[in-house]
Amino acid sequence: MKVLVVDDEKLLVKGIKFNLENEGYQVDSCHDGETAVQMARENSYDIIILDLMMPRVDGLEACQQIRSFSTVPIIMLTARSEDSDKLLGFESGADDYITKPFNILELKARIRALLRRASMPAAQAASSDVLTRGHLTLDPKRRNVKKDGAAVELTAKEFDLAELLMRNPGRVYSRDSLLNLIWGYDYQGDARTVDVHIRRLREKLEKVPASPEFIITKWGVGYFFAE
Template sequence: MKKLKVLLVDDDWKLRNLLRIYLSKEGFDTAQASDGSEAMMKIQSQPFDLVILDVMMPNMDGWEVCKSIRQTQSVPILMLTALGETKEKVQGLEIGADDYLTKPFDPEELIARVHALIRRASSVSSKQTANSVLNFPALTIDRDGHRVFVHDKPVELTHKEFDLFAALAKNSGRVLSREQLIEQIWGYDFEGDARVVDIHIKNIREKLKRSGLAYNPIQTTWGVGYKFEAEVRKP
C-alpha cells in the first residue's frame, strides 16, 4: 500500500526532524522545506496528501504559502504558529487553511489532527459523484472541479469559501446552523471562533455581487443560521 506523503514546512530544523520522526512512526512518508520558496517548489513538482505549514518564516511566510497553494490545489493544510490570538486563527482559516495548532503542542494532538484532516479529505473525495454540477439562474457550481461561474464567467473563491458555498447549495432550501457548517467544513474537532462562518459568507456574497449575480443566494435566518435559496434551472 502506498504511503501517504506529508510536506513539513518550518525554518526550525529541530522541529522538522521531530515531526518527521513522529509521522514516520505513524507510517507517513515525509518531505521537508526550510522556507516558503522551497515549499512552493516541492508542491509544484510532486503531489502531497497533507502540508504542515509554519506561519512565522523569513522571506515568504506561511500566510503567503497558504494563499499560493490554494490558487491551484485543495491539499489539506495544517498551520503551526506561536501566536494564539483568535484573529490570527481566523486569518489562517480565511485564506484556506484547514486546521490550526498553536506551539508548543502535544505530539499526540498533532498526530490526531493529521489523521482527522486526511480522513476528512478522503471522505469528501469518496462522496463526489459524476453528476456534481449544480445549476441555478445565472449561477453554476462545479463541485468536482471546485469552480463557480456567474454568467459563465469564473468567480474566484478560496478553498474554504467554495466548500461552504457548495455545502449550502447542496442543501438548497434547508437552514444550516453555524455549528453544522463548521462540522461539515472544518470538522467536529474545530476549536476556533464560529464567527469564521460569518466572515466567509460575507466574502462569498461580495464576490458574487461583484461578478454580476443579480440576487443573493445565501439567506440569513436570524438566530439559526444560513440557507441557500435559488430556483434550480432545468437542464
C-alpha cells in the same frame, strides 16, 4: 499520501517527519516560506503543514501564494493563540490551524480529517448527483465547482461548506452547527471562522459578492442557500 512540513524549528520538523513517516506518510520538509511555495509548485502534495512565523516569506504570504495555484489542504501552525492570528490564517486560505505546543496525536487526527474530507469515499461519491443552482454547478464526485461554466478553485473546507449549503437550499444553519458539520465536533476554533469562509465563498461564487444571490445571511441566526 505525500505531506510537506514547513517550519523554521528544525527539531520540530524532525519530530513531525518521524511520526508521520511511522504512519506511512511520505514526508518532505523545508524551513522557510519561499522554499515551501517553490516545492508546492514542483510537487503534488496531499496536505501541507505550514508554520505562521518563518523567515524570508512568512506562513500567511506562503499560504496565499500556494492558494493562487493549488487547493491542497493546508494546516497552519502558530505559537500565538489570538483569534486575530487564526482568522488571518483562514483569510489567507488555510483549512485548519493548530496552536503550539500541540500533541502529535492531535496533528495526526487533523491530518486524517482533512484528507478524509478532501477525498470523499468512492461509494458516497458515486451516488452523488451534480448540483446545479442558477449559474453554479457543483460535482461532488469530482469535487469541482463551476461558475457560468468556468472552473472555480475552492479549498477543501470551502467545497464542503458550499456542498452542504447547496444540498439543503432554504435551510438556515447557525455558525455553531456549521462548525460542527464542517470542522467537526471537537473543533475549538472561533465561530468567526465560518464568517471568513462564507465571505470567501461569496467572493468566488457570487456575481456580486456584496449583494449575494445565493449565499444569504439570516441576521441573528446564520446562513442559508437561496431556494
